[in-house]
Amino acid sequence: MEFTALFLATTIVMLVAWRGPRPLAAGLFAAVLIACVATYLHHATDTLKLSF
Amino acid sequence: MTQTRAIMLNALGLYAVALVLAAAFAAQFVLHELPCPLCLLQRILFTTLAVGPIMNIRFGPRPSHYAMSLLAAVAGAVASTRQVLLHIMPGDAGYGSALLGNHYYTWALIGFIAAIVLIAAVLLFDRQFEDDRVVLPATGGAFAQTAVWLVIALTAANVVTTLLECGFGACADNPLVYELLKRAA
Numbered sequence: 001m002e003f004t005a006l007f008l009a010t011t012i013v014m015l016v017a018w019r020g021p022r023p024l025a026a027g028l029f030a031a032v033l034i035a036c037v038a039t040y041l042h043h044a045t046d047t048l049k050l051s052f
Numbered sequence: 053m054t055q056t057r058a059i060m061l062n063a064l065g066l067y068a069v070a071l072v073l074a075a076a077f078a079a080q081f082v083l084h085e086l087p088c089p090l091c092l093l094q095r096i097l098f099t100t101l102a103v104g105p106i107m108n109i110r111f112g113p114r115p116s117h118y119a120m121s122l123l124a125a126v127a128g129a130v131a132s133t134r135q136v137l138l139h140i141m142p143g144d145a146g147y148g149s150a151l152l153g154n155h156y157y158t159w160a161l162i163g164f165i166a167a168i169v170l171i172a173a174v175l176l177f178d179r180q181f182e183d184d185r186v187v188l189p190a191t192g193g194a195f196a197q198t199a200v201w202l203v204i205a206l207t208a209a210n211v212v213t214t215l216l217e218c219g220f221g222a223c224a225d226n227p228l229v230y231e232l233l234k235r236a237a
Binding site: 006 | 093103210218223
């Protein structure tokens with residue numbers, strides 16, 4: 001579900017970047033990037049089924 | 053490099069991102085290989101890479117717009133490096149099929165590193181940040197507008213396919229079916 005939300009958020013950021021005010025687009029971009037990093041860290045701290 | 057040429061290069065960058073997203077869809081629908089969570093994150097970071105060029109086309113080239121794309125490319129490189137390392141041991145078959153000898157996450161890593169190098173190279177040209185007094189169309193012309201809408205459409209399509217794949221819960225580590233379609237059947 002979080003990935004669907006991130007794709008949706010990125011679509012909104014792109015639309016704001018294309019049609020809306022520049023500061024809002026930059027702020028939304030920062031929020032999405034932070035959410036991506038948080039999602040990465042969440043998955044990176046899962047126990048891995050390593051192949052060795 | 054003039055402002056006009058920089059905007060043309062940014063539009064080409066958007067077409068490159070669109071090509072990556074289309075190739076990912078091709079693997080998903082033609083080869084029936086569903087993207088894993090880390091694969092989806094790399095796709096998302098490719099789409100965030102496109103926000104900088106969109107703003108360069110709309111507002112004119114600025115270093116801050118390139119910096120946004122650089123940050124997205126670095127995050128993407130970190131995510132794809134992790135997936136490469138997960139399958140680095142000899143004998144590991146990797147996730148999904150290989151394209152020209154490399155798995156998609158390896159190509160993603162190459163793509164993100166290429167983006168970092170290319171953006172840094174484009175930043176070397178200071179003249180693009182000066183007004184070249186060429187009267188540009190408000191949104192960069194038809195070539196650039198098509199690129200922008202193509203990337204936006206492909207990103208929106210990913211909203212739908214990811215919802216179908218993962219449903220309303222957490223995405224499976226090794227997805228084999230579309231969760232929402234399975235529930236509907």
